[in-house]
Amino acid sequence: MKHAEQVTFGGSGMNRAAHIRADQAALEAALHHPDAACVLLWRGKPLMRGEALALVPMNHPVLAQPLGRAIEAPVLLGLEASGAPNFACDISGWEPEGQDASTVGAFHDPSEQHHPDFPPDHLFTELRRVMWQLSPRDAELAATAKAIVNWHGSHRFCAACGVASAVSHAGWQRTCPACGTHHFPRTDPVVIMLITHGNSVLMGRSPAWPEGMYSLLAGFVEPGETLEAAVRREVFEESGVRVGRVDYLASQPWPFPASLMFGCRGEALSREITIDPVEIEDAQWVSREDMMAVFAGTHATIKPARKGAIAHFILHNWLADTLD
Known part of the structure; x- marks a missing residue:
């Protein structure tokens, strides 16, 4: 197909940096990189600023709050050409007081949620509503972040023995501490x-x-x-x-x-x-x-x-x- 890679969520050529996922020193350096940023998700909805992802610095105070995340550790999404790392972080435990959350998870979710630690134009928005407006890079980042956080949220226990598994390889693997089984993201x-x-x-x-x-x-x-x-x-x-x-x-x-x-x-x-x-x-x-x-x-x-x-x-x- 002539334009196959122009489909939404594809074609940005993101460097997923798989070679550093098991390198703890490299991961620590990435987390503390001055330009490190994350795609912030709340119950599957990315934080948006207008028609673009609102990438959040890794030292933002909201990331230090105990907010009942689907996954506690940031997931490494990849590296920009400049070397700046991108992560996925989840704050699904936050409760938006006085804001509509009744349609979250529905096929059609028109609601938007504003976290008080962000400017008024930063809103958690259903990805299906805005996906066609995103740049190729923002679309790939958002899709990858949402999919990997979804997986962690539904695969917290070892399928072989039932024991709670632990996050490893920068979020791209879960390992059972009891039987040693490795679990990988499902597609x-x-x-x-x-x-x-x-x-x-x-x-x-x-x-x-x-x-x-x-x-x-x-x-x-x-x-x-x-x-x-x-x-x-x-x-x-x-x-x-x-x-x-x-x-x-x-x-x-x-x-x-x-x-x-x-x-x-x-x-x-x-x-x-x-x-x-x-x-x-x-x-x-x-x-x-x-x-x-x-x-x-x-x-x-x-x-x-x-x-x-x-x-x-x-x-x-x-x-x-x-x-x-």
Whole structure:
């Protein structure tokens, strides 16, 4: 795909500095680097300043407060070309008094939270709302920080023996002190597919989505399954449509909570649709002309996939004839 690495959360070429993760002296030097900064997260929401990440100095007073973090130690995200290190830090235990937190974690979270130790324009914001506005570097930092903190929050105990595990390798590993098992960050593979038949594309919607929103069909890859097989299986399970040829297009890290989306395209062998109501609420064929109206915001009933999501990215390139 011509523009594959222009997808949101990809393409900034961040130096992840894996070579110093196990070097305690190098990590200490990184933490005390004069330009060291962190992506600050509160319950999965990054601290933003307008359309940019608000990178916080590692000596900021908020980082010294006992705020019930999902992970106590900062996670090394990588190094800038200047040598300045970036970290991920979590303050999920902070309670925003008098501020709306009722929608936190929801698919659509319009709320923003202000911590009193920061200026008024520094707000914790749902990443899905602002991801399309971020620079490539800010997007990669935010996605990496959110995914790794999510993982630590849900993998605190050894899966082999049940004992509480300890953070190691700058946050990129957890080690069991009892049985010695090493645990590494998990990424779940997901296929999301542009299924076409002639001049139309197959679109579906989940009942949890905003009214009128449709997107490409998607599903998790199962153990022992190829991407191509997963595409054919998921499309048939959800819509009853059989798929022939399948090609890979692009990938996108998707930290909601920790997936890697494999964008594919497939050729439908028929147009008959029989949905599985447990999987999706509706599916329909949408012509290229109608999809152009959807993207223009003038379609009577269909709203587009969220900006920044790989579904929006693939559909945009399909309309622009830039998939090849």
